[in-house]
Amino acid sequence: MNTIHIALLGYGTVGKGVYQTIKNHQSRFKALLGSEVKIAAVLVRNIERHHLPDQDVLLTTNFEDILQLPKLDVVVDAIVGSEPSFTYLQAAIKKGCHVITANKEMFAHHGGQLKALADQHQVSIGFEATVAGGIPVIQTLNTLLNINKITKLEGILNGTSNFILTKMRQEDLSFADALKLAQELGYAELDPTNDVEGIDAFYKAMILSQVVFGEQPQWNDVQRKGITEITAEKIKLFSGIGLRFKHVACLEKTETGIKCSIKPVLVSQTHPLYQVEGVQNAISIDADIVGNIAIQGPGAGMFPTASAVVEDFIHLYNPIQSTQYQEAQKKKAAAAPINWIITGEGLGQFKANVPLNSVKVLHPRVLLASGVEEDFANYVKEDPKLEYFQVFGEVNLLGKSKDNKIFIKI
Incomplete structure (x- = not known):
């Protein structure tokens, strides 16, 4: 079996996430690509501060060591800052390697140059992880751009700022206290300037502009304002009339x-970004054919960002899933138990006669059942007095009655 060799630049939070994801999901790579995937080398700044779980992986502070590897197919960039990342990726492309980057600052500055160089050397470049962590916004935009013309894009692109605004509103905290909490939880750096002043969101907006419109606005013309002047009093005032502060990047041609802005705005309940809370990111896309699409998910962190990097890796090789893999996935999905709510007359007889995985009484007129869809449907459809509905999400059991029946609030 062939092996695809990867060099990883940087071994911080993102780098470790990529390393662990590749190491722990070899069976999926083999099924999708027909190849093993191996981390061949890791580049770090200080070799004494890092320890790799695999002794056969090269750990080095010298990028030239990586370029000299006898087998190298992909270089993954998990470094912060424009340099030396830009220089390293240029060299990797010239060597004939595919590259994937999570470095938003570097890619906002030099993405166009790297794409042109990659085309020249007939390799690919992936940059999904530069914008919104685990949210596949780049792939979504590239798909929409086939026919749809995107007219406007609005997004919460920084989870730290969103977390701070959420905590200020939910817990009546000052900006300073909410920032301190974000730092304690690891969401904010010791120097939070890039997050709270909108610099991080600015770089991401520039990358999105290049994807959507094929160009960036003049950087000096972009309106950028952070959240440091948002007070608890302001948040409380506007919350009272149904409005929430969100730090939003807006792009419109x-x-x-x-036209581009990154600034605090007030969002009403009718807007797709209203319910985006905590460290979540979200993108609201307006296009002339499909209308509005909103996608939401974890915007940062070890494994959400690693997910974006690894998905980019899969797209680089443009795999066609094997028939065996597809059939295995279908069987797995078909066998997965599904939760159902059953209501109507005849519940007692139903519970006694149906051999499902579990049947629980949630209410005198409501049962919760778990079973395979096909078998379950065959039982229920024979009784016209029963109604059944599939349940999405978890059912929170709130207590038990004296006869030990489980109830929830209806």
Whole structure:
């Protein structure tokens, strides 16, 4: 079996997430690609501060050691800052390697140059992880762009700022206290300037602009304002009339050019970003055919960002899933138990006669059952007095009655 060799630049939070994800999911790579995937080398700044779980992986502080590897197919960039990342990726592309980057600052500055160089050397470049962590926004936009014309994009692109605003509203905290909490939980750096002043979101917006419109606005023309002037009093005032502060990046192409802003705005309950809380990111996309699409998910962290990197890796090789893999996935899905709510007359007889995995009484008129869909449907459809509904999400059991029946609030 062939092996695809990867060099990893950086071994911080993102780098460790990529390393562990590749190491722990070899069976999926083999099924999808027909190849093993191996981390061949890891580049770090200080070799004494790091220890790799595999002794056969090269750990080095010298990028030239990586370029000299006899087998190298992909270089993954998990470094912070424009340099030396840009220089390293240029060299990797010239060597004939595919590259994947999670470095938003570098890619906002140099993405166009790297794409042109990659085309010249007939390799690919992936950058999904530069924008919104685990949310596949780049792939979504590339798909929409086949026919749809995107007219506007609005997004919460920084989980730290969103977390701070959420905690200020939910727990009546000051900005300083909410920031301190974010730092204690690892969401904010010791120097939080890039997050709270909108610099991080600015870089991401520039990358999105390049994807959506094929160009970026003049950086000096972009309106950028952070959240440091948002007070608990302001949040409380506007919450009382149903409005929430969100730090939003907005991109729109007008007759005079691309208009871009990153600033605090007030969002009403009718807007897709209203319910985006905590460290979540979200993108609201307006297009001329499909209308509005909103996607939401974890915007940062070890494994959400690693997920984006690894999905980029899969797309680089444009795999066609094997028939065996597809059939295995279908069987797995078909065999998975599904939760159902059953209501109507005849519940007692139903519970006694149906051999499902579990049947629980949630209410005198409501049962919760778990079973395979096909078998379950055959039992229920024979009784017209029963109604049944599939349950999405978990059912929170709130207590038990004296006869030990389980109830929830209806």
